[in-house]
Amino acid sequence: MKTVAIVGGGIGGLLTAIQLAKAGIPCRLFEKKRYPFHRVCGEYISNEAVPFLESLDLFPHAFSPPHITRFQLSSVSGKQQTLPLDPGGFGISRFSFDNFLYQEALRSGVEILTDAAVEQITFDRDVFHVHVNNSVQQFDVVVGAFGKRSNIDVKMNREFIRKRSPYVGIKYHIRCDHPGDLIALHNFPGGYCGLSNVEEGKSNLCYLVHRDMLKRYGNIPEMEAGVLCKNPLLAKIYKESEFLFGKPETINEISFESKAPVEHHVLMVGDTAGMIAPLCGNGMAMAMRASWFAAGFISRFSTDENYSRHQLEHDYMKAWRSNFQTRLWVGRQLQKLFGSEMASALAVSVAVYARPVATAMIRKTHGKPFG
Numbered sequence: 001m002k003t004v005a006i007v008g009g010g011i012g013g014l015l016t017a018i019q020l021a022k023a024g025i026p027c028r029l030f031e032k033k034r035y036p037f038h039r040v041c042g043e044y045i046s047n048e049a050v051p052f053l054e055s056l057d058l059f060p061h062a063f064s065p066p067h068i069t070r071f072q073l074s075s076v077s078g079k080q081q082t083l084p085l086d087p088g089g090f091g092i093s094r095f096s097f098d099n100f101l102y103q104e105a106l107r108s109g110v111e112i113l114t115d116a117a118v119e120q121i122t123f124d125r126d127v128f129h130v131h132v133n134n135s136v137q138q139f140d141v142v143v144g145a146f147g148k149r150s151n152i153d154v155k156m157n158r159e160f161i162r163k164r165s166p167y168v169g170i171k172y173h174i175r176c177d178h179p180g181d182l183i184a185l186h187n188f189p190g191g192y193c194g195l196s197n198v199e200e201g202k203s204n205l206c207y208l209v210h211r212d213m214l215k216r217y218g219n220i221p222e223m224e225a226g227v228l229c230k231n232p233l234l235a236k237i238y239k240e241s242e243f244l245f246g247k248p249e250t251i252n253e254i255s256f257e258s259k260a261p262v263e264h265h266v267l268m269v270g271d272t273a274g275m276i277a278p279l280c281g282n283g284m285a286m287a288m289r290a291s292w293f294a295a296g297f298i299s300r301f302s303t304d305e306n307y308s309r310h311q312l313e314h315d316y317m318k319a320w321r322s323n324f325q326t327r328l329w330v331g332r333q334l335q336k337l338f339g340s341e342m343a344s345a346l347a348v349s350v351a352v353y354a355r356p357v358a359t360a361m362i363r364k365t366h367g368k369p370f371g
Contacts, residue, residue: 001026002140002302005130007118007152010039012096012270012287013145014101018056019295021108025302029110030132032117034370036099040169040251042194043204044068044183046089046285052292052371060100063199064225065090066180071362074186075348078232083355086363087111089285093173093198118146120155123265141267141298141312145287148254148271156264162255167254168214171206176241178203186237188228189213195237202244205237208254220248256332261320262313267294273320277331282365286324289370293319323367330364 006013006019009031020027053059058371062256069088074080105112113132120131121142128139146152153161178184183196191205217223254275261273270287294316301312 002298003138004028004141004143004298004302005030005137005139006127006143006145007121007130007143007145008150008270008272009033009035009102009112009114010098010145010147010270010287011101011284012272012291012316013143014292015056015058015288016143016145016295016298017110017112018058018101018105018108019291020057020251020298021105021110023295023299025299027110028137029105029287030113030116030130031112031358034100034114036095036173038245038249039094039098040171040172040206041094041204042196042206042283043044043089043093043198044089044196044282044284045280045288046195046366048282048287048367048369049285049371050090051369052288056369058101058104060092060097063092063096063100065092065199066197068145068181068183068196070179070182070328073348074184074231074233076187076189076231079348080233082182083359083362086359087332087366087369089183091183091196091198091204093202093204096199108287109151112347118152121152121264126276128265141301142265143294143298144263144266144268144272145270146272148251148275150272156266158259158263160255160259163255163257165253165255165257166210166212167204167208167210167256169208169251169254170220171204172242173202173251174205174237174241175197175201175244176203176237178237184233186231188233188234189229190227193228193231202257205241211252220250256328256335258328260317261290262317262368267311267312267313267316269294274324274328275341276324276328276365277335282327282367285367286327289323289367290320292370293323327365327367334365 004027006017006029017029071085072082119130122129128142130137136143167250180197186193190213259274261268269290299315300307
C-alpha cells in the first residue's frame, strides 16, 4: 500500500483525500491555514459536478445553495444582456464549502495537519520528501493542490512563476438585491467583476483588475470609486449594498499562463495545474473533476504492482489535458473580450445580436457531467 501526501486543503486537495480514504489508501493532507477561512474565488460551481458530489454524498444540501440558471453580461458603459446559462450551476462560499469538506474528510479518516506550511517537495530514489514545520516526511505519492501561486512553485522553479502577472484578484461578500438565479459579469476599465449569490442570502462580489489601476489610485476604495463605478451597474451595486468584510480578500499576480499538470513527479490538481479565466466561472468544478481521475489513478498505482509511476503520470497528464486544455484555451481567448470599453461593447453586441454564438461560447467553458 502506497502512502500519499496532499499539499493544500482546497476543494481539489480535500476531495482527492476523501476519495483515497474511501478506497482505504493512507493519505495525509497539509494545509497552511486553519478552517474555516475565505479564499479569493468566484464561488460558482457548474452543474457538471453535481453527479460526482452526489455519488460521494457530498452535495451541500444543508446550505440550501442557490441554483444559477442565467448569465448577465454588461459592458463598461453599462449596456447589458442576459442569456440562459447552460448547464447552470449553484453558489456556495469557499468559507462554508471548504470547511464542510474538511469535516467530511476527517470523518472519512483523512489525517489533516493544519497550520502546516509545506516549504519544499523533493523526489529522490522513488521517494518524496515533504519539508514541513522543521521536519521531513516521506511519501510514495504527492498531490499538489497548493493553489494559484505558492512558494512551492518558486522552489520547483516552475516556468509560469518566472513570468510576472499584472492581475490582482479582490473579493467581498455583500448583501444586495441580486436575483438568486443570476450570475453577472460587469466590465470596467482594466478588468471585470463577477456577482452571484451564495448561501444565507449573501452575494459574492469578486473582480480582477490590472495592478496599474491600483497603483494609479493608491488604495482599493479610491480605485473602486474611480474605476469600477464607471460602469453604472457596478456604481449602483456599490451604492446600495452592505459590505460584510472589514476589508476585502486579495491575491496578487494571478497567472493564466499554461502550467504542467505533472512536475517533478507531483500530480497537480485545481489551480495548481492551470487556472481558467474567472469570467468562465468553472475553476471549482475543474478541481473536482481533476480530483476524481487523480484519485482513480493513484488508487490503481497503490494496489496494482504492474502499474508503474511512469504510467500513473502519463495517464493523469493525458486525462488532464483531454479534459481541460481546450477549456483553458477558450477561457484565455474569451478574456481578451473583457476589460476595455470597445471589447466589452463587442462582447455584449454578440450576446444581443448573435445569441446562439454567445450561448455556444458559454457552453464551451463547461464540461460534461461526471462521477
